[in-house]
Amino acid sequence: MAVANNELEKVIIQSVMEELAKKGLLSQKRKDHVMAAAMIETPTLPDTQSEEMVTFPPLNEMQISNPFNADAVKAMMKSTPARIGIGRAGARPKTMSLLRFLADHAVAQDAVFLDVSEEFLKRMDLMSVQSAATSKDEFLQRPDLGRRLSVEAAKIVAEKCEKNVQVQILIVDGLSSSAIEANIPDLLPALMQGLKSSGIKVGAPLFVKNGRVWVQDHVASIVNCEVIISLIGERPGLGTAESLSAYMIYRPDEKTVEADRTVISNIHKGGIPPAEAGAHLTDVIKQVLAAKASGVKLNQQK
Amino acid sequence: MPESNSQQIISVGIDIGTTTTQLVISRLTIENTASGTFVPRVEITDKEVIHRSQIYFTPLLDHDLVNAVAVSKIVETEYLAAGLTPESIDTGAVIITGETAKKENAKAIIDALAGFAGDFVVATAGANLEAVYAGKGSGAALFSAQRHQVVVNIDVGGGTSNYAMFQEGKAVDSSCINVGGHLIEFEPHGDRITYISKPALLAIQSTGQRLKVGERVTLPQLRPLVKAMAASVVEVLKTSMHSGLTQELLMTPPLKLEYPIRKVIISGGVADYVYAPCGPATMEEVTAFGDFGPLLGWELKVSFEAAGFILEKPSETVRATVIGTGTQSVNLSGSTIHLQDGTLPLRNVMVISPFTSTVPATAKEIAEVIKQEILRLQIDHSQGMVALAMKGPRTMSFADINTLAQGLVAGMEDYLRQDKPLVLVIEADCGKVLGQCINAVAKHPLEVVCIDQIEVEDCDYIDVGKPLMGGRVVPVVLKTLVFNR
Numbered sequence: 001m002a003v004a005n006n007e008l009e010k011v012i013i014q015s016v017m018e019e020l021a022k023k024g025l026l027s028q029k030r031k032d033h034v035m036a037a038a039m040i041e042t043p044t045l046p047d048t049q050s051e052e053m054v055t056f057p058p059l060n061e062m063q064i065s066n067p068f069n070a071d072a073v074k075a076m077m078k079s080t081p082a083r084i085g086i087g088r089a090g091a092r093p094k095t096m097s098l099l100r101f102l103a104d105h106a107v108a109q110d111a112v113f114l115d116v117s118e119e120f121l122k123r124m125d126l127m128s129v130q131s132a133a134t135s136k137d138e139f140l141q142r143p144d145l146g147r148r149l150s151v152e153a154a155k156i157v158a159e160k161c162e163k164n165v166q167v168q169i170l171i172v173d174g175l176s177s178s179a180i181e182a183n184i185p186d187l188l189p190a191l192m193q194g195l196k197s198s199g200i201k202v203g204a205p206l207f208v209k210n211g212r213v214w215v216q217d218h219v220a221s222i223v224n225c226e227v228i229i230s231l232i233g234e235r236p237g238l239g240t241a242e243s244l245s246a247y248m249i250y251r252p253d254e255k256t257v258e259a260d261r262t263v264i265s266n267i268h269k270g271g272i273p274p275a276e277a278g279a280h281l282t283d284v285i286k287q288v289l290a291a292k293a294s295g296v297k298l299n300q301q302k
Numbered sequence: 303m304p305e306s307n308s309q310q311i312i313s314v315g316i317d318i319g320t321t322t323t324q325l326v327i328s329r330l331t332i333e334n335t336a337s338g339t340f341v342p343r344v345e346i347t348d349k350e351v352i353h354r355s356q357i358y359f360t361p362l363l364d365h366d367l368v369n370a371v372a373v374s375k376i377v378e379t380e381y382l383a384a385g386l387t388p389e390s391i392d393t394g395a396v397i398i399t400g401e402t403a404k405k406e407n408a409k410a411i412i413d414a415l416a417g418f419a420g421d422f423v424v425a426t427a428g429a430n431l432e433a434v435y436a437g438k439g440s441g442a443a444l445f446s447a448q449r450h451q452v453v454v455n456i457d458v459g460g461g462t463s464n465y466a467m468f469q470e471g472k473a474v475d476s477s478c479i480n481v482g483g484h485l486i487e488f489e490p491h492g493d494r495i496t497y498i499s500k501p502a503l504l505a506i507q508s509t510g511q512r513l514k515v516g517e518r519v520t521l522p523q524l525r526p527l528v529k530a531m532a533a534s535v536v537e538v539l540k541t542s543m544h545s546g547l548t549q550e551l552l553m554t555p556p557l558k559l560e561y562p563i564r565k566v567i568i569s570g571g572v573a574d575y576v577y578a579p580c581g582p583a584t585m586e587e588v589t590a591f592g593d594f595g596p597l598l599g600w601e602l603k604v605s606f607e608a609a610g611f612i613l614e615k616p617s618e619t620v621r622a623t624v625i626g627t628g629t630q631s632v633n634l635s636g637s638t639i640h641l642q643d644g645t646l647p648l649r650n651v652m653v654i655s656p657f658t659s660t661v662p663a664t665a666k667e668i669a670e671v672i673k674q675e676i677l678r679l680q681i682d683h684s685q686g687m688v689a690l691a692m693k694g695p696r697t698m699s700f701a702d703i704n705t706l707a708q709g710l711v712a713g714m715e716d717y718l719r720q721d722k723p724l725v726l727v728i729e730a731d732c733g734k735v736l737g738q739c740i741n742a743v744a745k746h747p748l749e750v751v752c753i754d755q756i757e758v759e760d761c762d763y764i765d766v767g768k769p770l771m772g773g774r775v776v777p778v779v780l781k782t783l784v785f786n787r
Binding site for chain 2: 069071072075185186187189190193194197264265266269272273274275276278279280282283
């Protein structure tokens with residue numbers, strides 16, 4: 001098929017050239033030249049079938065040609081994850097910069113649209129329930145549905161979760177499933193160890209699919225815990241798609257407002273390392289329990 | 303737990319040198335610079351010198367034994383002048399340099415100053431540490447970080463010139479040469495020589511002159527000799543192939559010259575004459591302080607400029623070292639510390655780095671390596687305290703942190719039997735979780751001081767002060783004595 005196409009192309013090009021030459025728009029010499037180019041056997045077009053991976057140069061590599069002070073650029077690049085020191089090709093970004101940008105954007109989209117895998121939940125031994133949002137699309141279009149459990153989920157939580165514990169841990173996919181899979185394996189054991197060695201009574205951690213921060217209020221109302229903590233995937237950016245936040249609240253009820261929540265954000269390998277965050281969250285939870293308050297009320301007691 | 307977001311601490315720096323003794327009192331502001339939703343990050347955000355002492359001649363009992371009681375009198379007088387009591391001093395460092403940097407002096411000074419500041423730190427500093435403090439006090443460290451340029455600070459004092467090379471705010475190399483403005487002494491404002499030191503004699507010989515004590519000397523006679531000394535100072539920055547005089551005057555290994563150098567900052571007593579608009583014209587001007595400092599300063603300027611170096615101005619000259627000591631000797635640990643009450647402060651904790659590259663994979667191997675290293679360094683457990691320093695766990699995973707905790711507790715088993723605290727210094731941000739794991743691993747409650755986000759070098763000593771900011775950070779004074787390794 002490819003060969004036939006190639007033959008056909010040659011015929012078309014040849015007749016067009018001859019027409020142009022007849023009208024005096026193309027000299028014989030130019031005609032031969034263009035024909036020779038057209039006759040090259042292998043086309044120079046990129047092979048879209050190729051599975052070859054594109055390898056990016058290391059992120060910390062400075063891409064500016066002939067910098068005035070290379071050390072200064074390197075020092076600045078070290079101080080920020082932003083895309084600086086990437087050079088330019090004329091007025092446009094270099095190919096690699098553009099490809100990296102597109103790739104990072106794709107990673108961010110995957111983080112939102114993919115689910116936390118069943119295999120992961122099994123490996124972490126997490127019980128899983130779903131919010132009132134039945135699909136990713138519905139979850140994204142109807143924020144209110146992500147803020148409460150489905151009827152079925154509420155029933156499961158009521159039946160299976162331990163009641164009246166001091167701390168209930170929720171793991172919520174939120175806007176980044178990647179953040180859950182990247183951080184929970186190191187964060188959760190550190191947090192559990194910290195709470196247990198402090199003698200704090202913790203219920204079994206629970207996973208909520210298609211959930212938002214407020215779903216913690218619904219769960220807390222069922223299990224009647226003192227503190228509920230949600231480990232939730234943050235909205236991904238182009239810097240990282242793996243950032244996780246921890247929202248904590250002391251005994252939420254219908255009068256709860258956003259200011260009642262304590263939050264620790266930016267948990268990922270380039271921010272607060274997840275294991276260290278687990279130990280830090282233990283301290284914060286201890287403060288919340290001691291103060292019987294969270295959010296702004298907690299800060300005012302300090 | 304009450305937590306304030308900012309705190310001020312008063313820090314004292316005392317520099318006891320061969321010829322002079324100085325003291326500065328600074329106010330350091332430490333603040334949590336992280337926003338509310340982040341893990342707190344405590345940093346020193348402001349350093350303000352609130353009191354500068356006069357410059358005293360170092361009180362000596364004999365040639366190199368410091369009169370510690372007289373030093374404590376100086377400190378007392380200066381506290382009074384600053385309107386401060388010993389109780390209001392939070393931290394500080396004494397740096398004993400030059401000929402006076404001896405163990406006996408350090409001991410005597412610690413004893414004499416015991417009543418003046420509870421958490422005082424005394425460091426007998428080699429020329430290298432002195433050079434680094436001078437470069438931090440003169441603004442050279444800041445210059446290199448702000449301009450992103452390598453800069454060498456040379457602190458030219460009475461007896462020595464101390465080089466410290468800075469790159470991005472960090473000292474990367476140091477050296478010391480026996481050139482200073484006080485190596486030949488004169489009758490003040492006169493031209494009669496009253497003393498010639500050994501290094502000065504070497505310089506005199508190299509120029510083929512024959513100056514003797516008691517003789518009168520003219521400016522044209524003195525100048526070539528001072529030029530020779532200045533040339534030696536410059537030569538160390540230019541090449542590693544040194545002339546005979548430079549080789550004889552160098553007191554430490556020379557600079558390694560791993561970076562191209564264009565900018566130089568000169569501090570120390572002689573520096574004021576480097577940056578003067580014109581040089582001394584008569585012997586009377588040269589010997590205004592009974593030495594040849596003014597002429598050395600001028601000749602250094604001439605030599606450096608002729609060699610194509612650019613001289614940048616220091617923010618401090620004669621007080622650079624003491625200001626560096628007072629404001630720069632204190633580091634803060636990361637905000638993740640795992641401390642128990644009553645353990646701090648700790649003094650002269652020897653730092654050992656058992657892991658040369660990566661941390662082994664199993665707890666058993668980690669314990670083995672630690673035990674071997676302690677055996678190799680012949681550390682007697684009944685003696686001083688030891689801190690284990692490392693970059694971090696094998697990876698930042700919880701499993702690897704837990705493995706490290708198990709290995710550390712097993713490896714330090716004998717040491718911990720002495721009821722000593724387990725002191726860990728770790729570069730990675732994992733102090734809190736590591737401390738938590740160690741407490742979970744240990745069979746009985748351990749005293750754990752786990753300091754993270756601080757870099758130390760092998761075999762340095764550290765002092766750890768009392769916790770600040772509601773227990774969130776500890777001040778750590780690093781005593782880095784050697785750079786040439």
